Amino acid sequence: MTTLSDPPRESFRLSMLLNDTRYRSYTFQFIALLCVIALFSFLGYNLVKNLQAAGLNISYKFLGETSNYDINQTLIDYSSQSTHWRAAVVGVLNTLLVAFLACVTATIIGVVAGVLRLSKNWLISKLMAVYVEAFRNVPVLIWIIIIFTVMTAVLPQPRDFRGENATASMWFDAVAFTNRGVYIPKPVLESGGMAVVIVFLLSIVGVFAYRRYATKLLYATGKMLPTGWPTLAILFVPALLTYFVLGKPISLEMPVLAGFNFKGGINILGSLIALWFALAIYTGAFIAENVRAGIQAVSRGQTEAAASLGLRPGRIMNLVILPQALRVIIPPLISNYLNITKNSSLAIAVGYMDITGTLGGITLNQTGRAIEAILLLMAFYLAISLAISFIMNIYNSKMKLKER
Amino acid sequence: MKKSVILGALTVAGLAAGAAGAATLDDVKARGKLNCGVTTGLVGFAAPDANGEWDGFDVGVCRAVAAAVLGDPAAVEFVPTTGKTRFTALASGEIDMLARNTTWTFSRDTDLKFDFVGVNYYDGQGFMVPKALGVSSAKELDGATVCIQTGTTTELNLADFFRSNNMEYTPVPIETNAEAQQQYLAGACDVYTTDASGLAATRAAFEAPGDHVVLPEIVSKEPLGPLVRHGDNDWGDIVRWTLNALIAAEELGVTSANIEELSAGTENPEVNRLLGTEGNLGEMIGLDAGWGKAAIAAGGNYGELFEKNIGENTPIALSRGLNAQWTDGGLLYAPPFR
Numbered sequence: 121m122t123t124l125s126d127p128p129r130e131s132f133r134l135s136m137l138l139n140d141t142r143y144r145s146y147t148f149q150f151i152a153l154l155c156v157i158a159l160f161s162f163l164g165y166n167l168v169k170n171l172q173a174a175g176l177n178i179s180y181k182f183l184g185e186t187s188n189y190d191i192n193q194t195l196i197d198y199s200s201q202s203t204h205w206r207a208a209v210v211g212v213l214n215t216l217l218v219a220f221l222a223c224v225t226a227t228i229i230g231v232v233a234g235v236l237r238l239s240k241n242w243l244i245s246k247l248m249a250v251y252v253e254a255f256r257n258v259p260v261l262i263w264i265i266i267i268f269t270v271m272t273a274v275l276p277q278p279r280d281f282r283g284e285n286a287t288a289s290m291w292f293d294a295v296a297f298t299n300r301g302v303y304i305p306k307p308v309l310e311s312g313g314m315a316v317v318i319v320f321l322l323s324i325v326g327v328f329a330y331r332r333y334a335t336k337l338l339y340a341t342g343k344m345l346p347t348g349w350p351t352l353a354i355l356f357v358p359a360l361l362t363y364f365v366l367g368k369p370i371s372l373e374m375p376v377l378a379g380f381n382f383k384g385g386i387n388i389l390g391s392l393i394a395l396w397f398a399l400a401i402y403t404g405a406f407i408a409e410n411v412r413a414g415i416q417a418v419s420r421g422q423t424e425a426a427a428s429l430g431l432r433p434g435r436i437m438n439l440v441i442l443p444q445a446l447r448v449i450i451p452p453l454i455s456n457y458l459n460i461t462k463n464s465s466l467a468i469a470v471g472y473m474d475i476t477g478t479l480g481g482i483t484l485n486q487t488g489r490a491i492e493a494i495l496l497l498m499a500f501y502l503a504i505s506l507a508i509s510f511i512m513n514i515y516n517s518k519m520k521l522k523e524r
Numbered sequence: 525m526k527k528s529v530i531l532g533a534l535t536v537a538g539l540a541a542g543a544a545g546a547a548t549l550d551d552v553k554a555r556g557k558l559n560c561g562v563t564t565g566l567v568g569f570a571a572p573d574a575n576g577e578w579d580g581f582d583v584g585v586c587r588a589v590a591a592a593v594l595g596d597p598a599a600v601e602f603v604p605t606t607g608k609t610r611f612t613a614l615a616s617g618e619i620d621m622l623a624r625n626t627t628w629t630f631s632r633d634t635d636l637k638f639d640f641v642g643v644n645y646y647d648g649q650g651f652m653v654p655k656a657l658g659v660s661s662a663k664e665l666d667g668a669t670v671c672i673q674t675g676t677t678t679e680l681n682l683a684d685f686f687r688s689n690n691m692e693y694t695p696v697p698i699e700t701n702a703e704a705q706q707q708y709l710a711g712a713c714d715v716y717t718t719d720a721s722g723l724a725a726t727r728a729a730f731e732a733p734g735d736h737v738v739l740p741e742i743v744s745k746e747p748l749g750p751l752v753r754h755g756d757n758d759w760g761d762i763v764r765w766t767l768n769a770l771i772a773a774e775e776l777g778v779t780s781a782n783i784e785e786l787s788a789g790t791e792n793p794e795v796n797r798l799l800g801t802e803g804n805l806g807e808m809i810g811l812d813a814g815w816g817k818a819a820i821a822a823g824g825n826y827g828e829l830f831e832k833n834i835g836e837n838t839p840i841a842l843s844r845g846l847n848a849q850w851t852d853g854g855l856l857y858a859p860p861f862r
């Protein structure tokens with residue numbers, strides 16, 4: 121009787137790297153990797169050698185030196201006596217600020233426009249189509265400059281607010297729209313003011329807890345709690361109570377005209393507004409298209425099935441369509457957020473001091489450290505883009521179809 | 525995408541540094557054109573005229589160098605640069621020389637690896653405000669919003685001036701003079717500050733120049749001059765001595781009107797050396813004997829360039845002041861041609 125046995129195991133021979141399909145692909149990948157490494161080493165070496173020949177060498181010492189220039193919007197303490205490093209940090213924060221504001225606004229605009237574009241109302245859906253096409257097809261730089269130019273040309277100068285026959289006036293004595301930006305009142309925390317803020321933050325947590333409880337109760341017993349007015353109540357009543365009980369510990373500092381400009385309050389620079397809105401409406405148009413695509417990707421049968429169960433249209437949207445549409449919407453949304461962040465580097469067109477304006481602009485120019493500054497800039501944008509992708513991917517996998 | 529950016533940056537840097545080492549004179553001759561960096565447009569100093577021809581005081585220096593090297597004042601490619609881009613353009617070899625109201629400072633000359641070849645305008649930083657503000661001194665500017673061009677010495681002087689006077693201000697950084705002018709006129713800033721000559725040129729271009737005043741304070745020294753890359757001394761010598769030729773020509777009374785006559789030979793040996801009828805100065809810097817004559821004939825001597833572009837009979841109406849010959853109590857002093 122013969123037993124079938126495995127063919128004798130071939131020992132590994134060098135020629136198998138080329139001839140054996142199991143190993144061949146590794147061989148080629150390895151060679152390709154070597155080539156890439158060689159290419160980069162050559163470029164790097166070439167760069168360093170040539171810089172040396174020109175008498176330049178890569179050094180980041182300049183980051184520790186005094187910057188000697190002022191910045192118009194600083195979220196942290198900064199003066200012309202601070203270092204270039206600190207100027208870069210100021211720039212980073214300004215970038216993050218405008219990117220965050222624009223991402224939030226763009227999402228709101230995009231979702232609203234995307235849903236309305238599918239509206240049965242002919243006028244509304246056509247209006248939204250016009251919005252999407254107009255904004256998507258004109259470069260964002262143009263929008264930034266248009267908004268900024270219109271603002272400087274149309275809004276009054278601070279000095280128009282002065283005197284007997286002032287041609288401009290403040291809204292409710294609290295808000296001033298000028299061609300240098302918008303001045304709004306600034307909340308000032310007095311002793312006990314912090315308590316009100318903390319109560320308010322706790323209320324937000326409370327709202328989530330209540331809604332969660334309501335859902336649970338609904339699934340468990342079928343009993344439905346109202347969510348509308350309790351949400352508002354939980355949100356505001358405790359904070360208002362603390363506010364009055366503690367004797368109004370939060371006051372408002374109003375902007376007042378003093379000298380050349382308004383003083384006091386918060387000044388939202390015109391350049392920030394122009395950049396923020398341009399990025400938001402431009403990217404909002406892209407998001408609107410994503411939202412529309414996402415909703416249309418959910419088959420009509422789902423809507424009809426939900427309707428035949430007796431769900432109201434609002435609920436169909438919230439409970440059936442949107443959760444499924446989100447799976448289609450989120451991946452392109454991530455790249456829209458990345459685009460906003462990267463496009464914010466157009467800030468210099470309106471003199472907004474983001475990281476490209478401080479580190480990649482004035483610092484680069486005054487120190488002549490172009491390569492160092494650009495490398496650092498690239499590293500920053502890479503890091504921030506990866507961070508956004510990372511966070512959004514977590515959200516994405518949470519919303520993904522759970523396969524059980 | 526990111527990779528290709530890195531690649532691009534590295535290759536550009538590699539190429540750039542390569543170009544910096546080579547002999548600029550040979551490059552210019554081979555190209556048949558001089559690449560000269562100028563402003564994006566500052567009437568009187570460098571701006572295209574109605575026919576698109578570049579014209580101005582700084583442009584005159586470019587043309588003189590082109591005439592000295594290539595024998596043709598029109599053989600210039602003008603490259604408009606902003607305060608921010610000018611140094612990268614020069615360091616990378618995109619331009620052979622920069623003549624753009626650029627202040628000679630220690631760090632630019634040393635750390636940034638450039639060589640300033642001289643001064644063609646002695647200037648200082650000033651402030652311009654609308655008359656309606658009723659401001660009469662820069663010390664009254666506490667709290668003002670100030671328009672500045674980024675990447676300039678102006679930016680640094682401004683910070684120093686306000687800090688040392690314990691005043692506050694909001695800077696509005698702007699890329700070009702044209703944008704600054706627009707912002708200033710729209711009232712987006714109270715004050716525009718830059719070199720006093722630049723203020724005069726900008727103000728002259730306003731519809732109602734009389735509505736704006738330049739404040740009396742001059743808060744810095746701004747010696748403006750042409751510059752080249754550090755390391756190519758032969759090229760540096762050519763640009764330096766071309767500028768000196770223009771200055772010396774005025775001192776020696778050589779003008780575009782009498783240059784033909786004088787180059788037939790004169791009693792004055794220095795004039796003869798300058799115009800190449802005596803000695804071999806041209807050979808020493810690798811140019812024809814007639815280089816000096818060509819440079820001066822291009823647009824006239826220093827004084828002629830000044831009067832034609834920014835002088836008292838132009839809308840800019842700058843007086844010679846510090847920029848008079850040393851013989852007239854000014855600072856212009858060309859070393860001897862021998």
Ligand SMILES: N[C@@H](CCC(=O)N[C@@H](CS)C(=O)NCC(=O)O)C(=O)O
Pocket residue numbers: 562563564565566605606607624625626627673675676677678699700701702718719721722723746748
């Ligand atoms: N001299 C200063 C400032 C030079 C500067 O930017 N000047 C302005 C006005 S005087 C200019 O030439 N602007 C022309 C442009 O915007 O292209 C420096 O070298 O940093």
